[in-house]
Amino acid sequence: MTATADTATGTMRAAVLTGPSTVAVQHRPVPVPARDEVLVRVGSVGICGSDVHYYRHGRIGSMIVDGPLVLGHEAGGRVVDTGDDVDTALLGQRVALEPQRPCRRCHHCKGGRYNLCPEMEFFATPPIDGAFCDYVTVPADFAHPVPDTLSDEAVALLEPLSVGVWACHKGDVGPGSRVFVTGAGPIGAVTVQAARAAGATEIIVSDPVASRRERMLDFGASRVVDSGTFVPDDLDADAFIDCSGATPAVLGxxxxxxGGGAVVLVGLGAEEMLLPVQYLQNKEITLTGTFRYVDTWPAAISLVTSGRIDLDGMVTARYPLERAEDALAGGDDPRGMKAVVTVSEEGA
Structure with a gap:
């Protein structure tokens, strides 16, 4: 193991969720990379809706916070240390972090569906700590090299972009597709951009908040509509991608x-809802959920590097690590799009 980071004290800062709506900055030991891992000095970390949910409610479904937890899974940084089996040429490389650690042995992993691994360890999902800290370790092949032309913020937001890329993949979005997207938040924005990059020629976005709707036009939407008044029955969309989780949005x-189109559920909503089964059956509509992503980082990095997708334009608020709690507490501001916590400048 070859250390290049200034880790002489052996400790680092970590913003820790210590209780309901309570975050404290603590000092913790700098992690040591395992043989197949790299140690990354974190640059920027995006605030995800799941982070806000854990902060406020302490759980998401069956995933319950039952002890101190470091939040944050949208992250990038710079490699400052390598495990014994990792090529030291990675030292100094800026990377985007794919925040999951599958077992690599189960049926799902070997079948190319590692996102469904039952032994998955995912950043900021209890009890696995996330990236609101100075250093993290990840498997070396899940630290994806990025060019210096990308900002730290864009590197962090490759993670939510991966959600949009995966949603479009599941909806078979391609050249000439007509796509209907509900929910004009950050995931809606990356989904719209991913759909446009995939070749969709018409993208309609629905949301109840006018300011959020209008912003989608800047990210590639063809048209925006008020979800409170718009009836989408005659859209004849090739793919419907729900990024809201709202039951009325899903049903509409x-x-x-x-006929023959696809429904992709991305937003996390009610555990159960009544669906129009005969409509789905008679039109042979494919209905699928999404759970994270598989092998999306190469495409996401290419799309942003080429300028086909704008992630920097999504950032509307910035906080230092010491104010991570303020970033989490401000998650409901309809005027905001994406908040980012800056841990270090340029992952240096």
Whole structure:
């Protein structure tokens, strides 16, 4: 193991969720990379809706925070140390972090569906700590090299972009597609951009908040509509991608899909809802959920590097690590799009 970071004290800062709506900056030991891992000095970390949910409610479904937890899974930085089996040429490399650690042995992993691994360890999902800290370790092949032309913030937001890329993949979005997206938050924005990059020629976005709707036009939407008044029955969309989790949006969006089209559920909503089964059956509509992503980083990095997708334009608020709690507490501001916590400048 070859150390290049200034880790002489052996400790680092970590913003720790210590209780409901309570975050404290603590000093913790700098982690040591395992043989197949790299140690990354964190640059920027995006605030995700799941982080806000854990902060406020202490759980998401069956995933319960039952002890101190470091939040944050949208992250990038710079490699400052390598495990014994990792090529030291990675030292100094800026990387985007794919925040998951599958077992690599189970049926799902070997079948190319590692996102479904039952032994998955995912950043900021209890009890696995996330990236609101100075240093993290990740498997070397899940630290994806990025060019210096990308900002730290864009590198962090490759993670939510991966959600949009995966959603479009699951919806078979391609050249000439007509896509209906509900929810004009950050995931809606990256989904719209991913759909446009995939070749969709018409992208309609629905949301109840006018300011959020209008912003989608800047990210590539063809048209925006008020979800409170718009009836999407005659859209004849090739793909409907729900990024809201709202039951009315899901039920309305299903009826916007043409025969043989696809419904992709991305937003986290009710555990159960009544679906129009006969409509789905008679039109042979594919209905699928999404759970994170698989092998999306190479495409996401290429799309942003080429200028086809704008991630920097999504950032509307910035906080230092010491104010991570303020970033989490401000998650409901409809005027905001994406908040980012800056841990270090340029991952240096």
């Amino acid at each position: 969006g299903i009826r916007a899909v043409r």
